[in-house]
Amino acid sequence: MLKRSSLKNATHTPSTLELPDTKDDKNQASKFDLFATARYFGGTYSGLLLMYRIFCILAVALSSQLLQVSACEGECISGLTNALLGNFSRPLNIALEKMAGTIVTRLIPNSEYARDPISLLSPIISSYNKRAYDTMEQAVFPGYFHGKCQDPTTGIDPPGCPNPDCPVRCGTPGSIVHFYGKFIKIAFATTAELIGEITEPDASSYKLVEKSVKDAISNSKARRSYPPFIFRGSKLLSGNQRRLSTRNDHVKDELNDIFGQAKSILADICGGVSASDHGKDLPNCRWEQRFKQYILSFP
Incomplete structure (x- = not known):
């Protein structure tokens, strides 16, 4: 007999995404200070530039991941x-x-x-x-x-x-x-x-x-x-x-x-x-x- 792997027997469990706890969203958001972060990286224009570069790298990595899972x-x-x-x-x-x-x-x-x-x-x-x-x-x-x-x-x-x-x-x-x-x-x-x-x-x-x-x-x-x-x-x-x-x-x-x-x-x-x-x-x-x-x- 032919080897069978019927559709009804095929198993696949879609991955699940854990949603974050949003009860303290406002408090968490208030803790993020762009300029405070910039000061951490140098306190000058160079600090902001470094942050921008890091952001670009993360954006490229994220977009690549999204393209990967959508195919x-x-x-x-x-x-x-x-x-x-x-x-x-x-x-x-x-x-x-x-x-x-x-x-x-x-x-x-x-x-x-x-x-x-x-x-x-x-x-x-x-x-x-x-x-x-x-x-x-x-x-x-x-x-x-x-x-x-x-x-x-x-x-x-x-x-x-x-x-x-x-x-x-x-x-x-x-x-x-x-x-x-x-x-x-x-x-x-x-x-x-x-x-x-x-x-x-x-x-x-x-x-x-x-x-x-x-x-x-x-x-x-x-x-x-x-x-x-x-x-x-x-x-x-x-x-x-x-x-x-x-x-x-x-x-x-x-x-x-x-x-x-x-x-x-x-x-x-x-x-x-x-x-x-x-x-x-x-x-x-x-x-x-x-x-x-x-x-x-x-x-």
Whole structure:
């Protein structure tokens, strides 16, 4: 089975801010004397200048910290990436089970396969699990969502930025919420494309699956009949060579046809996808309300 890390199991506790005790605010404020502080630093213009420099340093440090926490990075990136993988693991597992069943029906004589058909695709699943996280993270962050939201001219965040609904494509939770449809379509396309890559005929995972299917055919009690003659160039093969060559070609053709449908099968399970980024594509794979809440749980 695919490794799952479902959205409902994802944990994230937003940090809390302790508010100061304000009952003596007036008394505390009266104790602060700019010129008294200046006298402490030298009592002259140079003292005020030193204070100004210290203030600038603190302001830069504070602004850098604020920019840091307003972007989706670190725990936000890993949390959202794992949530996408966990949520898409179920429709992907359904798609793989369907393809595995088709392989047994088409290729194993009389469907004689004692194990669960999905076991034939173990190399595919293993390869997917090894590559899925890095592939998904790069496709979403920084593949699409990255950078600051501020207007480059004014340096000011547009309304809704960085949270809760930012109409500028940037690297904040609010931007992901605004472009949520694109966020899900990227995750869907990344999943489908990765499955496509690891089921290509030259992929090691595909070759292992092909070998398992051939072994299952050889171990079956019945044999499916194939055309009696086959030519290779000008040479006519006969006997076991002909049967083996024909079987191998047949297995390869069937597997290529079945794996070639992976994206359309996954799209059907998710409810369909269009070329546009607008609308409600993939209605069965959106998880919109709860996922948006989870996205905005990050600062």
